[in-house]
Amino acid sequence: MDRAPEYPAFREVSMDDRDWITRLFDQYPTEISERTFGSIFIWRDYEDRSLLSRFEDHLLISWRKEKFGRMILAPVGPGPAEVIQKLTSPALLPVLAFNGVFGIVEPLAADLRPKGFNPQSVRDEWDYIYLKDDLVKLVGPKYHTQRKEMKKAASSLKREYLPMSSELRDQCLELQETWCDIKHCTNDNLSEAEDVALKEALLNYDSLGFIGGVVTVDGKVQALSIGEKLNSETAVVHFEKANPDMRGLYQVINQQFCEHALEGFKFVNREQDVGEPGLRRAKEGYHPHHFVEKQILPFK
Structure with missing residues (x-):
């Protein structure tokens, strides 16, 4: 984790990061498709994607979404809801480096609501x-x-x-x-x-x-x-x-x-089908077992 700079600084991902990031992802597994080292690495040249930072003991990964601008993926670590709350506190708002959090799923979404946050489901990204x-x-x-x-x-x-x-x-x-x-x-x-x-x-x-x-x-x-x-x-x-x-x-x-x-x-x-009708029909035609209902938490 120390290989990533302390927030609000970010740096580009490199192949040298593969082993420690993969171990971290294995420690805190997810179902969202974006959160693999391979995905982060191969998309690193697309605008603000795949930049790394750390906040306390959590990894932050920038992930630009076309409709929402520069986001971060849900923080990777033991207490992501608390980290999101701290990142948006009055003390840190002046250095807020992104527009919101993308890729929130349950139970993180449920943990955020009592803290006053309202994540929004984005069907095109499921x-x-x-x-x-x-x-x-x-x-x-x-x-x-x-x-x-x-x-x-x-x-x-x-x-x-x-x-x-x-x-x-x-x-x-x-x-x-x-x-x-x-x-x-x-x-x-x-x-x-x-x-x-x-x-x-x-x-x-x-x-x-x-x-x-x-x-x-x-x-x-x-x-x-x-x-x-x-x-x-x-x-x-x-x-x-x-x-x-x-x-x-x-x-x-x-x-x-x-x-x-x-x-x-x-x-x-x-x-995901990114809202493209033909792609949605094709994916639905294979009869998914379930969806990963990704949600977004915009800050601006």
């Missing part, structure tokens, strides 16, 4: 949590669409699932370039930032301890998935990309990645 076995087996009428799309891919594409490796990295980067050209990533700041983050994940894949897999078609990578451990029961999927011109590949990489790469995990966090 994480979707699935039973891994549901995503692997796709049993029953509710998964008819996914099975149908996978069957079409199987009949029309000569495909193979492979674990991620350094030998496949260049092909994965090429797939991302193609995907961004089709989706016009440069027209949107967040899409452009996600492009940078995915490339960071690929270039630092081994150092970050990521879990990944690809689907090749005729020997060429046409879909990829990259995630990591979130907590002892849950893996989080940070990226899932597929050639949009090849029908059924998204369904294939989702199922195959869960089957082959996520042994030992009970749940899969597939992150």
Whole structure:
């Protein structure tokens, strides 16, 4: 913890922080998708994200949200509600370095309300949590669409699932370039930032301890998935990309990645839908086991 500067100073995260931050996260586990070292590291070049500070015995991590400006994630330590109360006290208000706290979940939200705070639920930011076995087996009428799309891919594409490796990295980067050209990533700041983050994940894949897999078609990578451990029961999927011109590949990489790469995990966090209608329909179509209802506490 002493490696982070004392609040209100912040500094950039580096790879050297991985071990101690990971140990801290293991000590204070969470379900929110943002709070892994890998996520913090790969998003460090996006405006005010991934800056580190400490207040008493808690880690503070800046996390800019497009709608809310510069926030911090919920403090990591034994008493986050008390820390939030102290950070917003009259004595510290003049040096308040952020607009609020993002990623508040229960029971922290309940601990804050008696102290006069009113966290607000943000539906667009809720994480979707699935039973891994549901995503692997796709049993029953509710998964008819996914099975149908996978069957079409199987009949029309000569495909193979492979674990991620350094030998496949260049092909994965090429797939991302193609995907961004089709989706016009440069027209949107967040899409452009996600492009940078995915490339960071690929270039630092081994150092970050990521879990990944690809689907090749005729020997060429046409879909990829990259995630990591979130907590002892849950893996989080940070990226899932597929050639949009090849029908059924998204369904294939989702199922195959869960089957082959996520042994030992009970749940899969597939992150939020950011309010995008098509993404919300797709995530709801996989029938989540539950949501992580992330809340925000604005100060300004």
